[in-house]
Amino acid sequence: MGDIQGRNNVLSQAQKYTVAQFNEEFLDDDACLSYIMNERHPGNVLTCDKCKVERKHYRITGRKVYGCDHCGTQISPLAGTIFEKSSTSLKMWFHAMFQMGSTKCGISAKQIQRETGVTYKTAWRMFKQIRTLMSEDVQLEGDSAVEIDEMYHGGRRKGGTGRKLVGDGGNKTPVLGMVERGGKVIAKTLKHARGSEVLPIIQKKVLPMSTIFTDEAKIYDALEYMTQPKPGYRHRRINHSEAVYVMGDVHTNTIEGFWSLIKRGIGGTHHMVSAKYLQEYLNEYSFRYNRRDVPKPMFRMILDQVSERAE
Numbered sequence: 001m002g003d004i005q006g007r008n009n010v011l012s013q014a015q016k017y018t019v020a021q022f023n024e025e026f027l028d029d030d031a032c033l034s035y036i037m038n039e040r041h042p043g044n045v046l047t048c049d050k051c052k053v054e055r056k057h058y059r060i061t062g063r064k065v066y067g068c069d070h071c072g073t074q075i076s077p078l079a080g081t082i083f084e085k086s087s088t089s090l091k092m093w094f095h096a097m098f099q100m101g102s103t104k105c106g107i108s109a110k111q112i113q114r115e116t117g118v119t120y121k122t123a124w125r126m127f128k129q130i131r132t133l134m135s136e137d138v139q140l141e142g143d144s145a146v147e148i149d150e151m152y153h154g155g156r157r158k159g160g161t162g163r164k165l166v167g168d169g170g171n172k173t174p175v176l177g178m179v180e181r182g183g184k185v186i187a188k189t190l191k192h193a194r195g196s197e198v199l200p201i202i203q204k205k206v207l208p209m210s211t212i213f214t215d216e217a218k219i220y221d222a223l224e225y226m227t228q229p230k231p232g233y234r235h236r237r238i239n240h241s242e243a244v245y246v247m248g249d250v251h252t253n254t255i256e257g258f259w260s261l262i263k264r265g266i267g268g269t270h271h272m273v274s275a276k277y278l279q280e281y282l283n284e285y286s287f288r289y290n291r292r293d294v295p296k297p298m299f300r301m302i303l304d305q306v307s308e309r310a311e
């Protein structure tokens with residue numbers, strides 16, 4: 001199977017960030033607040049609303065705000081961030097982000113509840129907010145090799161494999177996965193696993209001239225026609241039902257590897273994820289997957305999103 005299983009659930013050395021490092025850098029709420037302030041306004045310098053010029057700002061003791069060094073006008077570094085309206089301490093938030101970046105499979109709200117003492121509801125809400133930071137609009141690049149496959153999540157179990165399901169797939173939620181070999185993944189929940197729903201997504205996300213590898217599922221039949229009349233996709237299929245899994249470069253092992261990560265993570269860590277929230281979980285897994293080779297702690301890449309996405 002793909003390279004994910006081989007590397008198991010462990011982050012690369014460059015992506016590791018230990019508990020000790022975390023506790024040293026983010027000792028308490030104040031440390032977290034000053035980190036966010038400095039990320040959004042380096043050197044704590046920003047244009048003061050009243051002075052209309054760049055001024056240094058200083059922390060107002062006992063409050064989560066900073067004041068202009070000239071006129072005292074106050075600003076909140078948390079304004080427009082996911083923390084703005086939260087009464088949960090920043091250290092708890094940072095701890096939750098740290099844990100979400102600590103493995104490839106992520107962790108459950110239950111674990112955060114155990115570790116920090118916040119209620120399950122609070123932990124769950126924090127995760128939901130952090131997942132919004134991890135959702136992004138990804139486009140596959142280059143005239144590359146792209147593997148496309150579908151999987152079915154949750155619902156009533158039927159005999160045999162998910163592949164035999166057609167249309168709605170019983171009560172299961174179909175998910176379309178597209179991965180560029182050596183590149184990024186996109187995973188999207190579908191209403192129905194049908195060509196009419198799947199094709200526009202592929203056309204939007206996969207560049208023309210790419211070589212697409214799929215199995216024999218009918219929903220990919222129309223990819224054949226899309227190669228005509230103008231340059232479209234090269235489409236290569238592998239016949240899983242005849243137990244032929246690899247024929248030269250014709251395989252879907254990369255996307256299968258991603259599915260196994262999802263299944264292990266959601267099945268093992270989160271137990272029950274309803275269809276309503278499945279996309280958010282897929283986003284979280286894709287975010288980590290798409291940064292698997294970036295030599296920077298995963299926690300920090302999640303943390304970066306706080307200021308990048310602040311309004």
Ligand SMILES: [Zn+2]
Nearest residue numbers: 048051068071
């Ligand atoms: Zn001022």
